[in-house]
Structures are given as C-alpha cells and as structure tokens.
Amino acid sequence: MNSETQRKIAWITGASSGLGRELALLMVQEGWNVAISARRAEELAAVAAEARGYLGRILPVPLDTTDAASVKAGVERIEKEFGPIDLAVFNAGTHHPMLAEEITAEAAGTLIDVNLKGTANCLAAVLPFFLERKAGHLAFVASMSSYRGLPTAAIYGATKAGIVNMAEALQPDLKRSGIKVQVVNPGFVKTPLTDKNEFPMPFLMEADEAARAFYKGLQSEKFEIMFPKIFGRIMKVLRLLPASLALKLTARAIPKEKPGAAQTLRPPKAKALRKRA
Template sequence: MVAPHPSQGVAWITGASSGIGRGLAMQLASEGWQVCASARRQGELDKMAEEAREMAGAVIPVPLDVTDVAGVRAAVDRIEREHGPIALTVLNAGTHQPISAWDFDAGAVQKLLTLNVMGQAYPLEVLLPRMIARGAGRIAVVASVAGYRGLPTAAGYGASKAGVINMCESLRPELSGTGVTLQLVNPGFVRTPLTDKNAFNMPMLMELEDAVASFRRQLDRDKFEIVFPWRFAMIMKLLRILPYGLLFKLTTRMVPKREPAAKETAR
C-alpha cells in the first residue's frame, strides 16, 4: 500500500502530550501534516500548537480521555467534521506501574488494563468502520516488547501490552483487502518522562529523538510490526520461544531484591 500523505487527510495521535507521541506529532507537523493531538493535558497540547506555528503543518489540540468511549466518538466526529478525514492514526496512550507479588494490587491492574487496552480499543471501535467504508487509512497501535513474555514487576503492564498485541494480531488478517493498514508498534526502553521513573537498569535505552526517527521511518512501510531498538526487540523475541524452565531461570535473576522485614521487638 502507498504510505499515507497529508493530501489524503489529517493525522490523529493519542497520548500526544509527552514522550514518543509528542515527538512524532511534532515530526509529522514539520512534514506538512495537520496533526490532531490528543491527551488529557490541555496545557501541554497548547504548547505543542504554539511550537508548531512556524512548521509546514500544524498541531491541533484535541483534549481527550481515551477511556471515555463517548468522548472518543465525539472527538473523532469533531476532527473529521472540522479538519477532514483521518488518514493516519497513532494510538499511543498508555501508562506503566510496577506490580509485584509482594504488593499485588488488582485495582492497579484494572487501571492499567483500562488505559492500555480499552484506551486503544475505543478509538479502534470508532475508526475502523469509517476507514473500511472509505477503503483507506492507516492505524498504528502502540504496545511494548514487555507484552512478549511475563517479566518480574510487570504483572499488570505486561498483561495489558500482551492484550494489545493479541488484539492487533487478530485484526490484521481481517483487514486484508479493505485498504486499511493496521500496524503494531513494540518499543523497547526509550528515554521518556515515564521511563525516567524506573529505578532499575534499562538495557539498550534509546534516546527519544532516535526512537521517533525509527518510528517515523517504519510507519511508512507496510510491515505489520514496528520495533525499536531492534536488537533489544530480537532478544525479547527469543524469550517468547524459551521453555518455561529456562525462562524462569533467567527471569528469576531479574526479581528486585527486597529488604528483609524488620523483626518485631519483644516488649
């Protein structure tokens, strides 16, 4: 399929106020795209619009909570009514919270699943019928290499990303021949405000500018999966095929050390 072009419509990016989403929005605007940028932080979106004033394209703030399906539908209606058809979408909204066996929190798991899975599913519900009817459109859904296999402290995050991967793998063959291209994006560690919170070593950490450049190059191709950095992605793919015995020998070494519980003082 031919890569989408600004002449075909607008781009829409969720999770656009920081990190990869922000970087990609600004890159597309510099290329002449009208980029509808969505996130919950209106102030950050307004800053992006101001920064893009001198670019060939523009950033158009569309504040949105992607876990509100009615809000998603209203946002898409507004974008297409005011700015034209959505030709390119990057569903990037998501978050991370470490969860371990020692302090397992089902409520935290639910929050991760709601944002990381349903925050992708609601836009798909609204977009797919429109793009299929037009016979054109490209949607890139951001998951993570953490969804390849279960890893320590990622019981909630990894489960949510695995769900997104499975969802996209299921949809891709059904969209064959419709004119709609669905892509899955699996980043490794990228330096963003989200990963800055991590207290552990992040192998092959990629700088944001390099990650955005790699993402942008691969976005124009028709291959299903976009990965970066590719060496780390290949290592993670190997974990997918390891038998459990060997897998657990490796992942047990990744378990963070816990401070021994303080002994109760006798009274």
C-alpha cells in the same frame, strides 16, 4: 504534500509528552497535519505552539481514552474540523512497575482501563470512518514486554500482549477493506513513564530517536515496528526459550531488595497511575 489539501492527516493519542509528542512534532515537520489527544489540554496546547512555523499543523483535541463517548466526540471533531483521518496512532497508555505483593484490584484496573480498554475505545471510534472509506492506517502501540512475562510488569505486560493480539486479529480482516494495520513494539524509551523505573533499562532510547524509528516504520509495509532492533532480537530469543530456562533468566530482573513492609502494604494510588500522557 505541497498544498494544504494534499496534506495527510494523523491522529495520535498520548501526545502530550514522551514518544507521542516527539512523533507528532516530527510528522508536522514532514508535512502532515496532526491531531493530538491526551487528557491534559495545557500540555497539548504547548505542543501545538512548538510546532508553529512547521510545514503541517497541529490540532489539539483533549479527551480521555477511557471514556468511549469522549473519544467518539473527539474523532468526530477531527473529521469535521481537520478532515478525514488517514492514520490513527493508538499511543496513550500508562505503566506502574509492581511486585506481586503490590498488585491491587484498583491498580490493575487502571492499567487495563487505560492501556487495553482505552485502545479499544479509540479503535471503535475511528474504524467506522475507515471502513466507510475503505482506506486508513492503524498503528497500535504495544511494548516488547508483550513478548514474555517480566517481573514487575504482570499487569502492564498483559495489557500490551492484549494489544498485540488485537492487532494480529484485525490485520487479515481489515486488509480486505484496504486498511493497513501495524503493531509497534518499543523497548525502553526515555519518557515520564520510564523515569519511574528503578531498574537498569538496557538500550534506552531518547524519545526523539525513537520517534524517527517509529516514523520510518510507519512508512514500511512491515506488520511489526520494533525498536531498538538489537534489544528486540534479544527479547525474541527469550520468547523462544523453554519456559523453565526463560523464567530462570527473567528472575534475575527482580529487584534484589524488595520494598519494606510499610511500602509493601501501601498500594499505588490510582491518582498517580492516571498521570499519563
């Protein structure tokens, strides 16, 4: 990628912080031009400012992935101002650990809207361009929580399992059109989202380390990008165990001290859930 016209173009959602931010900065260092999206325009501008002087360029494109019209307008802007998108990374998402008694329709709806519906909105916006060109690369960011149901992640894990299913269903279909599909299953990565977790997080990775593993995986032909690998292998063994045994093991992850009555009856605020990348 020696000239501006030869630079590949990526679009990364959820890029104002955490893993998306680190991946965007790494890719511009590697010579990509990267359009970054999130709801928070000021944070996107800060990421773009940090990338000044790198080989590639960053174009901040603020949008709300839960708003299909906003996403469509954002993708059209990228195609017009930056050029044809080569790679779309659907990374935007949110998480709020919840015990059974903390689940509300509002909290569940927010997780489903952001993680699952938001991903579908992004797919619907960029796919027509890829199909017209018979080329493109889609990376769906899911989670190792998609492997097996885990305590406090009933809704979150379901949305991530849905994303994996979406990618699996699309891969054989889109391969015929020359479009590469990958699913990304990270373990625990230190981000503002995982900072909310009050339980031990085995094999916790720093965001920049995770971004390097992510980028390496994008350059491979593997359908699944998984990191850290040792934790992924453990989780896959858990997935293969009989349900009776797996449920006994996952029960150990339930917090020993459940929230007090006052906390139990207080549902998570939707406003707090929406504080995402």
